[in-house]
Amino acid sequence: MKKSNERRTPGFEDRIERLSRDAAACSKMVETEVGALTSVKGELSGIVKELTRIREMLADTNGLTEEKLDAISDGLDILEEELSEKRKKVEERSTGNNPAYLSQLQYLRADFENYKRLVEREKCELGDQLRECFMLDLLPIRESLEVAVDHAKANGNSAGLVKGVELTLKQLTELMNREGLEEIPAEGVQFDPFRHEVVARVPAGDGEEENSVREVLRKGFVFRGKVIRPALVKIAVKEEEAAPDTT
Numbered sequence: 001m002k003k004s005n006e007r008r009t010p011g012f013e014d015r016i017e018r019l020s021r022d023a024a025a026c027s028k029m030v031e032t033e034v035g036a037l038t039s040v041k042g043e044l045s046g047i048v049k050e051l052t053r054i055r056e057m058l059a060d061t062n063g064l065t066e067e068k069l070d071a072i073s074d075g076l077d078i079l080e081e082e083l084s085e086k087r088k089k090v091e092e093r094s095t096g097n098n099p100a101y102l103s104q105l106q107y108l109r110a111d112f113e114n115y116k117r118l119v120e121r122e123k124c125e126l127g128d129q130l131r132e133c134f135m136l137d138l139l140p141i142r143e144s145l146e147v148a149v150d151h152a153k154a155n156g157n158s159a160g161l162v163k164g165v166e167l168t169l170k171q172l173t174e175l176m177n178r179e180g181l182e183e184i185p186a187e188g189v190q191f192d193p194f195r196h197e198v199v200a201r202v203p204a205g206d207g208e209e210e211n212s213v214r215e216v217l218r219k220g221f222v223f224r225g226k227v228i229r230p231a232l233v234k235i236a237v238k239e240e241e242a243a244p245d246t247t
Contacts, residue, residue, distance in 0.1 A: 016058075019076070019083060020051050044086055047079055132223050135181050138172065139221065139229070145169040184220035186213045186231040195220060197230040204236035212236050 054072055145165055152162045184195045191198065191211045199217060204210050213233045220231025 132228050135223050180224040182222045184231045186216040191235045196233045199232050200234040201237045202234050203239040208236045
């Protein structure tokens with residue numbers, strides 16, 4: 001019986017060695033995702049311990065019997081199957097082939113991309129709001145310059161003063177236009193409640209279209225597609241709809 005047992009043990013040693021290497025390799029792979037695969041690592045450690053116990057049993061050749069060798073063979077078959085299962089799970093996790101893992105990864109990636117887009121959009125909106133406030137603060141300055149130019153022209157003041165103020169006004173206007181400010185068309189166009197604010201209704205003259213803008217009292221402006229200040233206007237209407245002009 002002893003010789004028969006000795007003939008069988010070399011085959012067991014090879015299997016044990018191979019399985020031990022595989023288990024150790026799998027255990028190393030698991031280290032990269034300890035959090036998600038803690039239970040798998042524990043099971044692999046259990047397999048390694050069981051293989052160590054079997055190796056110790058085989059070392060005691062005097063205590064080996066045919067029944068024990070059959071039991072060891074069956075045990076190695078079970079451990080081999082379990083290890084194959086664990087290896088597949090670890091490899092799927094490591095390579096991203098696990099459908100659930102891949103789905104979760106894609107979801108997180110999409111969620112992150114959405115978050116990035118949201119942050120970028122909010123950043124752009126905040127930038128537009130700051131520029132909008134800046135434009136509103138600049139408008140009175142621009143209008144004061146316009147009044148100064150008109151006054152200087154009307155009263156025959158120094159041509160040099162007029163030219164200097166006109167140049168300053170031109171530079172300011174170009175700066176505001178570059179940032180996205182546009183003047184709302186008003187005089188002579190049809191009244192637009194989204195862009196014009198009526199301050200007076202006057203009787204329409206001959207050939208004048210009803211609800212057209214007769215006069216602009218204060219310019220309106222659009223900033224990057226958004227009305228930041230409507231134009232204050234007088235509009236032409238039917239005589240019975242006209243109201244006394246108090247402007």
